[in-house]
Amino acid sequence: MIATPLVEVRDVRKAFGSFEALRGVDLDIGRGEKVALVGASGSGKSTLCRCINRLETVTSGTITFDGQPLPQEGRALADLRAQVGMVFQAFNLFPHFTALQNIALAPVRVRKVPRPEAEEEARELLARVGLADKANSYPAELSGGQQQRVAIARALAMHPQLMLFDEPTSALDPEMISEVLDVMSELADGGMTMLVVTHEMGFARHACDRVCFMDAGQIVEQAPPGEFFDNPRSERAKDFLSKLLHH
Amino acid sequence: MAALTTGGRPGKDAMDTIWTMLRDNATFLLNGVLTTIGLTVLGFTGALVLGTLVAIFRVSPVTPLRVLGTVYVEFFRNVPLLTLLILIVFGLPDIGLLLPLFWCGVLGLVLAGSAFVCETVRSGINTIGVGQSEAARALGMSFTTQLRLIILPQAFRTMVQPLVNNFIGILIGSSLAAAVGVSDITNVTQQLNIRYAEAVVLFLIAGAVYLVFALGAGGVGAWLERLVTRSRIGGTR
Ligand SMILES: Nc1ncnc2c1ncn2[C@@H]1O[C@H](COP(=O)(O)OP(=O)(O)O)[C@@H](O)[C@H]1O
Ligand SMILES: [Mg+2]
Numbered sequence: 433m434i435a436t437p438l439v440e441v442r443d444v445r446k447a448f449g450s451f452e453a454l455r456g457v458d459l460d461i462g463r464g465e466k467v468a469l470v471g472a473s474g475s476g477k478s479t480l481c482r483c484i485n486r487l488e489t490v491t492s493g494t495i496t497f498d499g500q501p502l503p504q505e506g507r508a509l510a511d512l513r514a515q516v517g518m519v520f521q522a523f524n525l526f527p528h529f530t531a532l533q534n535i536a537l538a539p540v541r542v543r544k545v546p547r548p549e550a551e552e553e554a555r556e557l558l559a560r561v562g563l564a565d566k567a568n569s570y571p572a573e574l575s576g577g578q579q580q581r582v583a584i585a586r587a588l589a590m591h592p593q594l595m596l597f598d599e600p601t602s603a604l605d606p607e608m609i610s611e612v613l614d615v616m617s618e619l620a621d622g623g624m625t626m627l628v629v630t631h632e633m634g635f636a637r638h639a640c641d642r643v644c645f646m647d648a649g650q651i652v653e654q655a656p657p658g659e660f661f662d663n664p665r666s667e668r669a670k671d672f673l674s675k676l677l678h679h
Numbered sequence: 680m681a682a683l684t685t686g687g688r689p690g691k692d693a694m695d696t697i698w699t700m701l702r703d704n705a706t707f708l709l710n711g712v713l714t715t716i717g718l719t720v721l722g723f724t725g726a727l728v729l730g731t732l733v734a735i736f737r738v739s740p741v742t743p744l745r746v747l748g749t750v751y752v753e754f755f756r757n758v759p760l761l762t763l764l765i766l767i768v769f770g771l772p773d774i775g776l777l778l779p780l781f782w783c784g785v786l787g788l789v790l791a792g793s794a795f796v797c798e799t800v801r802s803g804i805n806t807i808g809v810g811q812s813e814a815a816r817a818l819g820m821s822f823t824t825q826l827r828l829i830i831l832p833q834a835f836r837t838m839v840q841p842l843v844n845n846f847i848g849i850l851i852g853s854s855l856a857a858a859v860g861v862s863d864i865t866n867v868t869q870q871l872n873i874r875y876a877e878a879v880v881l882f883l884i885a886g887a888v889y890l891v892f893a894l895g896a897g898g899v900g901a902w903l904e905r906l907v908t909r910s911r912i913g914g915t916r
Contacts, residue, residue: 542824
């Protein structure tokens with residue numbers, strides 16, 4: 433039996449009005465694979481992530497998840513989203529719930545896990561992201577780095593098969609970036625399938641199996657990190673990397 | 680001295696007349712006050728529920744529901760309340776629906792009030808960043824779960840003052856029920872005026888009732904607002 437990729441993106445296009453944000457994207461993500469998605473701002477990285485968990489509908493092309501085309505509506509769509517965890521640049525924790533409630537909410541309301549069980553797992557997850565003592569804190573009482581770690585725990589509580597990270601450290605003060613990347617590295621080591629949009633090239637190099645470089649709505653180049661960073665093939669990737677180094 | 684005494688007499692008589700009037704009609708007046716409270720509280724509660732529902736229609740992903748919500752709001756917001764009340768009182772019996780007058784008044788206030796509450800709730804919902812609903816959707820929550828658990832609880836925090844305004848609007852609007860015969864405080868004082876011809880005193884009394892309730896609502900609103908902004912949830916504004 434040939435192992436099918438967990439995610440298969442085929443010739444996906446996404447237009448916002450007359451503007452094409454994705455212009456024919458092909459991407460496979462294997463089970464357990466960690467893929468870094470890099471590229472200049474506006475190149476379509478977020479849009480691609482959002483299409484994979486169907487926060488956006490594609491204009492044309494297909495995306496399959498676990499061998500099935502993405503469902504259009506209703507229960508099936510909610511089930512898909514439950515299997516794909518997403519971590520946002522802006523954390524998007526629910527401010528009126530404590531850290532523990534943020535994590536246990538969807539398991540109880542969506543997966544119908546009994547509350548005591550969900551809260552026990554939420555505590556375990558908080559411990560795993562190093563925040564065992566913050567269970568009863570509200571998001572406003574946590575630092576950015578702590579909030580993002582709670583957000584990761586919240587996504588993990590749904591037992592997703594795939595985790596999407598959309599610039600998870602871009603809104604953080606520099607001293608908080610590593611605490612979030614550490615949690616992500618541990619997750620990667622634990623075998624989670626991950627698609628990570630990031631400008632943290634150190635993380636892409638050390639924690640990811642493959643780097644995909646996007647430009648103007650297309651994946652222009654993909655390669656193992658060592659190869660991509662040391663010998664980028666396309667001019668646009670070279671240009672992108674040289675700009676990064678100069679900052 | 681004599682002139683002063685004769686000058687004083689009618690004033691004292693007038694006061695006596697007023698006191699007698701108030702004493703003899705205390706129950707009548709009290710019932711008027713209670714009817715006004717009933718109209719306002721039931722009208723506001725109904726408007727809150729119905730207005731929230733219509734607001735949900737107006738932000739739903741289902742186009743027919745959105746259209747229905749818009750038509751509802753535009754209709755009830757733009758028809759004068761008095762017209763609405765007359766339609767209810769004289770129109771409903773024509774289609775075989777006989778409601779007691781009081782409930783006709785409540786219905787009119789609920790329908791008109793809900794259109795305004797809907798717009799309050801809708802703008803409250805719009806203050807909540809799109810990231811909140813995206814996070815909820817990404818966790819597999821349905822549209823209704825999202826609204827119930829994530830969006831509305833946060834939105835209501837920003838809506839305290841506008842809702843107080845909606846409440847006062849319904850309180851003041853309830854006085855129009857007097858015109859279709861509901862015995863609220865306005866109606867009661869009108870009836871007494873016909874009998875006693877003490878317009879100024881009677882309408883001062885009615886005015887004071889509205890003023891006290893409106894100030895009371897403002898006070899409750901200010902207290903709720905403080906409660907909400909002092910909480911550990913932090914600034915939604
Ligand atoms: N909802 C939207 N409506 C219109 N244009 C959008 C929308 N979302 C993204 N875009 C546009 O699509 C392009 C790609 O955006 P995005 O995927 O966010 O890029 P990246 O994440 O790589 O910075 C940008 O030019 C952006 O302005
Ligand atoms: Mg982006």
